[in-house]
Amino acid sequence: MDGVTVIDHPLVQHKLTIMRRKETSTASFRRLLREISTLLCYEVTRDLELTMETIETPLTEMQAPVLEGKKLVFASILRAGNGLLEGMLELVPSARVSHVGVYRDHDTLQAVEYYFKAPESLDERLVIVVDPMLATGNSSIAAVDKLKERGARNLRFLCLLAAPEGVKNFVEAHPDVPVYTASLDSHLNEKGYIVPGLGDAGDRMYGTK
Ligand code: URA
Numbered sequence: 275m276d277g278v279t280v281i282d283h284p285l286v287q288h289k290l291t292i293m294r295r296k297e298t299s300t301a302s303f304r305r306l307l308r309e310i311s312t313l314l315c316y317e318v319t320r321d322l323e324l325t326m327e328t329i330e331t332p333l334t335e336m337q338a339p340v341l342e343g344k345k346l347v348f349a350s351i352l353r354a355g356n357g358l359l360e361g362m363l364e365l366v367p368s369a370r371v372s373h374v375g376v377y378r379d380h381d382t383l384q385a386v387e388y389y390f391k392a393p394e395s396l397d398e399r400l401v402i403v404v405d406p407m408l409a410t411g412n413s414s415i416a417a418v419d420k421l422k423e424r425g426a427r428n429l430r431f432l433c434l435l436a437a438p439e440g441v442k443n444f445v446e447a448h449p450d451v452p453v454y455t456a457s458l459d460s461h462l463n464e465k466g467y468i469v470p471g472l473g474d475a476g477d478r479m480y481g482t483k
Pocket of ligand 1: 468475
């Protein structure tokens, strides 16, 4: 599908399979989510710009690469997005974090924001929006709307699983935001769950069911 990168690294795929199993415990699910998010973060940042800086090693001076520009932002869509943050922050400890709480009103279909916090200068940063499940795409689209309203211009969207319906909606709404996922699953069921999926990601990571 256009606009989507499926991260097919064998370690990602293996860990994802264990997460999908219904008998996987909350503790294992959470540990695997942290591990897999580190690997996903590695892939979503693999083309970041570098700039050369003069440093001194114990032996000599050299030109060495460092990340260019302002610190990255990881924007978590509440609540399940938080499950991806820990592993990503392990890999990029200096990243800034934004939290976005949005839902789509059933009657008006408008995105209702109930929480928003972000660092300054969003317009000068790469913002990686994270949510484990891209299902209908409604909350992801709404979250990116809100981040753009606050100035974000350079965004990527990272999830664990995506449904084709959600990807289609998301790419139509935000064609400038590339989507990264570990799997493009078959479809959404009548309740909006991704099939085959892994169930409710928030419930599985927090043991709330
Ligand atoms: N959110 C989830 O947690 N799981 C789904 O399958 C769809 C949306």
